Amino acid sequence: MTCGWGRLHPLRVAALGLVVAALAAACGNGDGGKAAEPKRPSLTFYRPATVLSSGAPGDVLSKEPIALVPELHGTGWKITYVSTTPAGDRVPVSGVLIQPLTPAPSGGYPVVVWAHGTTGIGDECAPSRYAPFNISGAAPLLDQGDVIAAPDYEGLGIPDEIHPYLVGAAEGHNVLDAARAARVVGGGNVTVTWGWSQGGHAALFARQLQPTYAPELDFRGTAAQAPVTDVGTFLLPGRTNPEVFPFTAEAILAWSEVYHEAELTDLVVVADAEKARLAQQACTGDIIDNTTRPLDEIFRADPQNSPTWKEAVRVNSVGVGDTTAPVLLTHGDADTTVPIAGTLALHDQLCAKRVPTRFIRQTTGDHGTAYYLTLNDVDAWITDRIAGKPPPSDCP
Numbered sequence: 001m002t003c004g005w006g007r008l009h010p011l012r013v014a015a016l017g018l019v020v021a022a023l024a025a026a027c028g029n030g031d032g033g034k035a036a037e038p039k040r041p042s043l044t045f046y047r048p049a050t051v052l053s054s055g056a057p058g059d060v061l062s063k064e065p066i067a068l069v070p071e072l073h074g075t076g077w078k079i080t081y082v083s084t085t086p087a088g089d090r091v092p093v094s095g096v097l098i099q100p101l102t103p104a105p106s107g108g109y110p111v112v113v114w115a116h117g118t119t120g121i122g123d124e125c126a127p128s129r130y131a132p133f134n135i136s137g138a139a140p141l142l143d144q145g146d147v148i149a150a151p152d153y154e155g156l157g158i159p160d161e162i163h164p165y166l167v168g169a170a171e172g173h174n175v176l177d178a179a180r181a182a183r184v185v186g187g188g189n190v191t192v193t194w195g196w197s198q199g200g201h202a203a204l205f206a207r208q209l210q211p212t213y214a215p216e217l218d219f220r221g222t223a224a225q226a227p228v229t230d231v232g233t234f235l236l237p238g239r240t241n242p243e244v245f246p247f248t249a250e251a252i253l254a255w256s257e258v259y260h261e262a263e264l265t266d267l268v269v270v271a272d273a274e275k276a277r278l279a280q281q282a283c284t285g286d287i288i289d290n291t292t293r294p295l296d297e298i299f300r301a302d303p304q305n306s307p308t309w310k311e312a313v314r315v316n317s318v319g320v321g322d323t324t325a326p327v328l329l330t331h332g333d334a335d336t337t338v339p340i341a342g343t344l345a346l347h348d349q350l351c352a353k354r355v356p357t358r359f360i361r362q363t364t365g366d367h368g369t370a371y372y373l374t375l376n377d378v379d380a381w382i383t384d385r386i387a388g389k390p391p392p393s394d395c396p
Helices: 011-029 139-143 168-185 200-213 231-239 245-259 268-280 308-313 343-351 375-387
Strands: 060-065 074-084 090-101 109-115 147-151 187-196 217-227 327-332 357-363
Touching: 060 168, 074 168, 090 139, 090 168, 090 343, 109 168, 109 200, 109 375, 147 168, 168 200, 168 268, 187 200, 187 375, 200 217, 217 231, 217 357, 217 375, 231 245, 231 308, 231 343, 343 357
Parallel strands: 109 147, 109 187, 187 217, 217 327, 327 357
Antiparallel strands: 060 074, 074 090, 090 147
16 A cells, blocks of 8 residues: 555545544554554545435436337336435435336335446446336336336436445445335335346345335345455456456546545556546446556556455445345356356355345356346246245255
């Protein structure tokens, strides 16, 4: 870790005392240069420029029609709604609601929240900006009378916001508040979360946070396809693997802005960091094109040696949580984007806590097949959870 001020983002100036404390812990204890005992950094979240002065989580701030692909039989709405940062600030988040064509039942439509995979960290990477809007696998759920809520996540689609990429508390709040926002189109309290890749991370964090953040929801479970669970296992190969580098770059760029303590210059060459900053407005797949040097020359420090990085990885890796809400996991052994090891470990953790868990493991499947080839299973599992059927489990 660099022992010095580096380049402070203006948003960090207000928390100067916190930064001093973090640097002091990293650089020594002031007794003649003798290193202090390593201490776990306390990550403090930045205050966004878009903080709202009113509104409750889930309140819909704006609503306008959005076109849907023909196979989605419903009415689409692009919305902006209120959500909460990990620090407790209220912020606007964009997304899409899809209302079924059938009348709402007496208790309101069941709500399925779709959490999308990584698209990038620029505003134009928000899925709600693309029409006709589509979610593969959502058609059967709509046809059976479920509302689909699809958050963009904080910072995507809202100018002047930073996307807290793979910050679990932010994603989880966005997902749960999207379920609340669905009330504006007749949604009820019965809720299931569903996501792929980064979206699996978001859906699982929503499950983990729901008992304390949104206890009024009748939460029925989470389906996570090829999810990011152990953030370090997912991101660290990006130091040398061009396929993973876009995700690692997005995390470094986002975390350097989201957390007061995290300095981008601790991990990468400054000149290349400035070039990489231009990629903040690029979508995934374009970020690698903004690099001009081999990946092993861009990193000046191993993230694993950074206390701040390790703490960010710890707090943003998925846990079981204080809930027994059932889980469906899908993953492929041949996934070179998100290693299956994290899902295997989570499956064991869930089973150890007696959480009803089904794991569809594809021995030859990759990152894409864990999503597309299991959609029928996912739809059936979600349908059964909404119907109140006993959840299946393959735990010992």
